[in-house]
Amino acid sequence: MTEVAIEGLSKTYAQAPVLRDVSLRAASGELVTLLGPSGCGKTTTLRCLAGFVAPDAGEIRVDGASVLHLGPAKRDFGVVFQNYALFPHLSVFENVGYGLRVRGIGTAEIRRRVADALAVVSLQGLEERLPRALSGGQQQRVALARALVIRPRLLLLDEPLANLDARLRQEVRALIRGVQQEEGITAFYVTHDQAEAMAMSDRVAVMRQGRVLQFAPPREIYARPMSSYVAQFTGEANLLPVEVLGAIAPGRYRFAAAAGQGEASGPDGIVPGTRRLLMARPEALSPAGIGLPGLSVTVRAMTFLGAAQQCDAATSDGIALRLFLPPNLDLDPGADLVLDLDPEHAWLMPDEAP
């Protein structure tokens, strides 16, 4: 059971700040994902946690005690690397048993614990193989077993699925999350893939240019983004400038846009008359019933996707909106359409509208 508190972490490389005042917390047993594009500081944050990089400022506390003065060998954290980092000259058994041998554990117990760890990742029978004789998915399982077998206080995963193909990615993703929850290990997970972040995490930290923009559970990040950057990085997001007309219930507002009027959710205390950016996910938009009010748009393009059709439309003032329609609906570009907006999935963001 491990709690982690990262406070005010900063790091500068050759005058370029890569981390600026990063603060995060992980409760015991929680999986926290650091999500962002390359160069956003997510990997540097993880490397500070692992002890491979010393931050210029800030503090990392594990169960209340600072770990900054400890080298990586003394932290007792399991690290899983993007390129697996298996020792190429050691067999699967020797790789997994490495951390146990280092700890001076007896041969019999090493054998037992390695067997257990390999069973957890379903790799029994491959003990004597060298890593290069394994597939990518098997190698990453070995890497996971090697990190778990030492019963680490904290599990750190640096884009562990990035080198796997799409099918394997799902499989190993489920395995990692399953083991992590079963063993109740606190974990930090780095990725640039928003779907991965949504699927795996208890909480997601969206990072950009060395800063944490928002740190919240996946559903909140997705439905209540704090900025248009977070909205767009975590999925398809339609952004519509609107004028707030007034509150109709706590956290629910009526708004007006060039395309029409509607209702949307928003944080408390928005003053009527302010201009805001409305964020609507494609699934918040659907064709309104005949004769009912909504947002008037013109269809620009229809793309058949199989299970659905992607409809790209635009309002009269040129704002592009994307939504998904049933595959059998027959609509041609140029057709006029009135859209119903689900207020639960429409969110007035703090950004002021232009």
Place this chain on the structure above:
Amino acid sequence: MNRRISRLVLGIPAVLLLIAFVVVPYIEMLTMSLRMPGSGMPYGVGFTLGNFGHALGDPLYRGALARSLMLGAVVAALCLLLSYPVALHLARVSDRWHLVFYVCVVSPLLVGVLVRNFGWMIILAVDGPLNRLLLTVGLIDTPLRMLFNQGVVILALVHVFVPFMVLPITNALRNIDGALVEASASLGASDTRTFWRITFPLSFPGVQAALVLVFVLASSAYVTPALLGGQAVALLPSLIVDQLIGALAWPFGAALAIVLAAAMSLVVLAFTALSRPLAERTST
């Protein structure tokens, strides 16, 4: 198919060069080693195995062969000890400094073999600068006789062969993924343990190549032992030259040369065979 042909074509110059300057001379030398000794001329009429009997039977030549092989082994071992830390450093420095250190490492090779050896003779002479320095500092009372012994031969050979050791090992070290060292540390291994369990084994392909290279070069070195070793140490290469040029006994000289080459090959084969399990695991 086309690629295979073009690869063969690319190999032709090297193969021709090897045939002209290695295979043909070796055949010629092997033939020579089987000829009858001549009197008043380099070789006689007819063939014999007697030259090899002489080369392998005479304790003088057996001893010289053993000393040459031992010299090669000692020089290779000392080179490894001196070169590995340098290679570790060279593998880690940034690209800007890499060139500077690279030039420093290669510098012994930039001086011709004669100049280098005469340099040692001047520095180490009885009235040379090193003796004068030691006298001035007061470490010695009478000048030391440092030249013409096996030690100075080893010193000079180690000096010139260090680059042959440093470069392959540096290459091997640079090929090691830094994440492996981090993984080892994160699993709780100390720096020392990580070095012996991860870094050193993974650099072994470079170490193996370098040891073979230096052993062969040092065992067969002629100029440096001849100039710095004096008469005290009889090494096989200088005995071979004595036979070929001094005594003009070409068949016997050729037999000695074949014996030296065969003995070095055996040592190299034995070493490669013994280290094969490790080399197979660590080569990528």
